[in-house]
Amino acid sequence: MEIGEYSKQAKKTAVYPDKGEGNFVYPALGLAGEAGEVAEKIKKILRDDGGELTTSKREQLSGELGDVLWYWATLCRELNLDPAEVARRNVEKLNDRAERGCIKGSGDRR
Template sequence: MCYHYPLPLSLNDYQEKARRFAVYPHPSYAVLALGEEAGELQGKFAKAIRKGVEPNIEDIKAELGDVLWNIANIAADNNLTLVEIAEYNLNKLEGRLERGTIVGEGDHR
């Protein structure tokens, strides 16, 4: 069964809807599950590279969705919205671009 949500689906709408499925015993679950899901995403790309083919887009969509679900719940568990995080991240990147430090290492460039 495929559910269709009204478009456009905002980041905060997604986060609110994703919380319905957040049934886990401890907030650190989503943090640990994020690593697991990111590893599954990496695995899809690694297998495609090994076979010399493009990764299956449906597999990538599914794994990215699992990553997004965990990020949404980690944010909510810490009283943050996805929009807050997205805006913060874009501001950080704009600042790095202005300072000419977009390429480099470290959190505070």
């Protein structure tokens, strides 16, 4: 699915206070929460399953990553950012870093 189409579909299921009125706080908190759910499931794979990624756990992670995507797309919309443009610019930034040999390291502006 193309990211712009996904964003349109995600909008249909968005229900929260001040939706579509620049309420970036709600989806930002949701994004952090869902990213935490991904991390928690991976932590439990290490703790309970010896690091073995089963088909079931992979499916659960797929669901959580979908939740991350939903909040990401929703946050883009509340910030009046085009998700496809955000994705394009990220690829452009990473390709530039790769070409300059500075994928590793830290700092937003390297």
